[in-house]
Amino acid sequence: MELTAGVAALALLxxxxxxxxxxxxxxxxxxxxxxxxxxxxxxxSFYGPVGGASGIVVGLILLALIG
Structure with a gap:
């Protein structure tokens, strides 16, 4: 499965x-x-996504570089 912009946006959400x-x-x-x-x-619930979003973005960038 290829990492497209739609899949990345869905994973981020x-x-x-x-x-x-x-x-x-x-x-x-x-x-x-x-x-x-x-x-x-x-x-x-306010402070949880502060750390989570940055980790998700880094993970998506790494997935895009690998794939």
Whole structure:
């Protein structure tokens, strides 16, 4: 399968969505008792894609160079 612009955009979108979900779960697990589950989930879903998106972009660039 070839890496096209559509496939790369779809992978980026799915990766950002899943990193937001993972950030929300991680936020509730780490800070749920201290600041409340809703606030911790909201902050985690905001800060989760910050690190996830950069990793996804680097991975897509490497896939484009390999393929």
């Amino acid at each position: 799915i990766g950002i969505m899943t990193s937001g979900i993972g950030g929300a779960i991680g936020g509730m697990a780490t800070g749920g008792k201290a600041i409340g589950n809703q606030l911790a989930a909201m902050m985690g």
